Amino acid sequence: MGADIPLVDYLVLGDDPHLEANECVACGARFFDRRNACASCGAINSDGSGFKRVELPATGELTAFTIVSFAAPGIDVPFVAGVVDCGGTSVRANIVNVSPDPEHVATGMQVSFTTFGIGEDSEGTEAIGFGYEPVDEELRITEDATEKAEANS
Amino acid sequence: MSDVAEASSSAGATSQTGAASDQMWIVGIHMTKFGKRPDDDVVDLASEAALGALADAGMTVKDVGVLAAGNLMYAAHGVGQMLQKQIGQTGIPVYNVVNACATGATALRTAIMSVRSGEADVGLAVGVEKIAGAGLLSGGSRASDSPTWEASGRFGAVAPIDGRIGTEIMPGVFAQIGMEYGHRYGGADFELFARISEKNHGNSVLNPLAAYSKAMSLEQIMGDVMIAYPNTRPMCSANCDGAAAAVVVNGATLKKLTTEQQRRAVKISASVLTTDPWEEACQILPNVNTLTKNAAATAYEAAGVGPQDLDLVELHDCFATAELVHYDNLGLCSEGGAVDFFESGAPFRDGSMPVNVSGGLESKGHPIAATGIANIWEVATHMRGEAGDRQIEGAKVGLAHVIGLGSACGIHILERAA
Numbered sequence: 265m266g267a268d269i270p271l272v273d274y275l276v277l278g279d280d281p282h283l284e285a286n287e288c289v290a291c292g293a294r295f296f297d298r299r300n301a302c303a304s305c306g307a308i309n310s311d312g313s314g315f316k317r318v319e320l321p322a323t324g325e326l327t328a329f330t331i332v333s334f335a336a337p338g339i340d341v342p343f344v345a346g347v348v349d350c351g352g353t354s355v356r357a358n359i360v361n362v363s364p365d366p367e368h369v370a371t372g373m374q375v376s377f378t379t380f381g382i383g384e385d386s387e388g389t390e391a392i393g394f395g396y397e398p399v400d401e402e403l404r405i406t407e408d409a410t411e412k413a414e415a416n417s
Numbered sequence: 418m419s420d421v422a423e424a425s426s427s428a429g430a431t432s433q434t435g436a437a438s439d440q441m442w443i444v445g446i447h448m449t450k451f452g453k454r455p456d457d458d459v460v461d462l463a464s465e466a467a468l469g470a471l472a473d474a475g476m477t478v479k480d481v482g483v484l485a486a487g488n489l490m491y492a493a494h495g496v497g498q499m500l501q502k503q504i505g506q507t508g509i510p511v512y513n514v515v516n517a518c519a520t521g522a523t524a525l526r527t528a529i530m531s532v533r534s535g536e537a538d539v540g541l542a543v544g545v546e547k548i549a550g551a552g553l554l555s556g557g558s559r560a561s562d563s564p565t566w567e568a569s570g571r572f573g574a575v576a577p578i579d580g581r582i583g584t585e586i587m588p589g590v591f592a593q594i595g596m597e598y599g600h601r602y603g604g605a606d607f608e609l610f611a612r613i614s615e616k617n618h619g620n621s622v623l624n625p626l627a628a629y630s631k632a633m634s635l636e637q638i639m640g641d642v643m644i645a646y647p648n649t650r651p652m653c654s655a656n657c658d659g660a661a662a663a664v665v666v667n668g669a670t671l672k673k674l675t676t677e678q679q680r681r682a683v684k685i686s687a688s689v690l691t692t693d694p695w696e697e698a699c700q701i702l703p704n705v706n707t708l709t710k711n712a713a714a715t716a717y718e719a720a721g722v723g724p725q726d727l728d729l730v731e732l733h734d735c736f737a738t739a740e741l742v743h744y745d746n747l748g749l750c751s752e753g754g755a756v757d758f759f760e761s762g763a764p765f766r767d768g769s770m771p772v773n774v775s776g777g778l779e780s781k782g783h784p785i786a787a788t789g790i791a792n793i794w795e796v797a798t799h800m801r802g803e804a805g806d807r808q809i810e811g812a813k814v815g816l817a818h819v820i821g822l823g824s825a826c827g828i829h830i831l832e833r834a835a
């Protein structure tokens with residue numbers, strides 16, 4: 265069995281999985297991708313010192329979402345895609361462990377960070393993805409509940 | 418002192434439009450039938466539009482001094498030169514342009530800038546696309562297909578992130594843009610977005626060039642296949658084939674044309690292109706708002722008109738959810754007032770500010786690079802009083818808007834000649 269690997273490099277695994285943004289030292293703008301310079305203020309990042317890694321809070325507010333019915337092979341549909349405002353930093357993510365319908369998902373809902381396996385490669389390394397699930401336990405579907413529902417059906 | 422101030426402020430205005438002495442005009446314009454055109458290739462469509470626009474202008478290809486050709490799908494092939502090889506290799510400069518869904522507007526603006534700069538007296542802009550039957554268009558972030566996880570790309574992704582970290586499909590991106598507006602200001606729900614689509618499909622009945630000229634009931638729209646909530650299939654722009662072209666001239670050239678040509682000329686009061694300035698979240702969910710607001714402000718200032726002066730607007734309803742936010746972005750309503758604006762009936766064809774009387778991209782169709790000239794054709798045709806059954810009576814001023822995700826916004830304001 266291999267070790268785990270994060271789906272993207274801004275997902276930090278370990279005991280306390282979380283996201284880290286690249287924050288511009290000069291202006292505070294935050295990004296998730298590798299930076300050549302800052303798109304907000306233009307500060308150059310030639311030696312890597314122009315940005316610092318900052319940890320994002322584990323909870324946030326859903327500010328926009330859609331429920332996607334068509335996707336590439338390997339992606340289960342329907343799924344909820346959205347934008348989560350994590351203490352002033354917006355994050356793109358799927359909203360998981362929730363029934364993917366407009367009766368159970370709404371903008372303004374509080375969500376919290378979670379991780380899950382998305383598959384193993386040929387060497388047994390598991391890739392770990394992330395998403396956000398409802399804070400409200402009444403809206404949250406746990407794996408146990410899903411299994412129970414399937415067993416009952 | 419005041420002379421200096423005036424000179425510098427007018428210099429600012431001329432940067433996107435031109436002073437009265439080099440006012441730019443559309444003297445010929447044409448849009449092909451949009452839809453499935455299986456027997457026509459991309460050059461057939463471009464030729465039809467270009468020759469149509471030249472005939473409308475009373476000119477031939479020999480009069481043209483510069484060609485700007487917009488196309489997305491064959492961008493690497495030089496569609497401008499492919500077109501020349503059919504309709505006339507006259508040796509003039511050709512600019513092949515690509516700017517996502519703003520490609521057509523960018524081609525037009527390129528021809529305008531070239532003529533304004535003095536490079537040519539007559540410019541031809543063409544936008545053409547052949548995408549009937551294309552599936553969902555997405556941003557397409559992909560990682561390698563290696564048998565072991567291997568980080569690649571700017572996010573160090575070990576697997577494709579589209580669908581795993583949000584969505585990149587266009588119906589989903591624009592769904593979120595509409596939902597975000599609703600979150601901020603309230604009142605926008607599935608039914609409201611569907612009613613916007615109902616309006617546009619209703620308008621398409623009067624447009625014989627639309628890909629789909631069929632009214633749809635609210636029940637049909639809401640009950641159709643859900644693509645990305647709240648956008649069902651009829652709430653998405655239709656991928657189709659089509660082309661549009663325009664002939665532009667400067668004021669000096671216009672004066673040499675016949676009275677009839679001058680009478681039908683349409684004044685280009687503003688031609689503006691913007692990109693999205695950096696804001697928090699803009700690289701998470703594309704922000705189509707600020708660059709449209711910026712373009713609108715520049716265009717209104719350059720044209721010396723305000724939203725209240727507009728007789729009709731063709732805006733980029735690539736999805737029903739997008740139309741709502743652009744009511745606000747173009748200043749057609751007060752900030753946050755887009756839902757009330759729609760509820761008031763203003764954007765209906767018999768309302769105070771008709772929007773997308775062509776049927777919009779949801780029914781007229783969206784052959785990407787053609788769209789940014791086709792919407793100019795729609796507005797220009799109303800300015801000329803030649804829009805037939807769907808003519809907005811007495812239309813004097815109109816605005817055409819496109820957004821290319823990534824992002825680019827093109828706005829043109831047109832005015833009747835006299």
Ligand SMILES: [Zn+2]
Nearest residue numbers: 288291302305
């Ligand atoms: Zn910065």
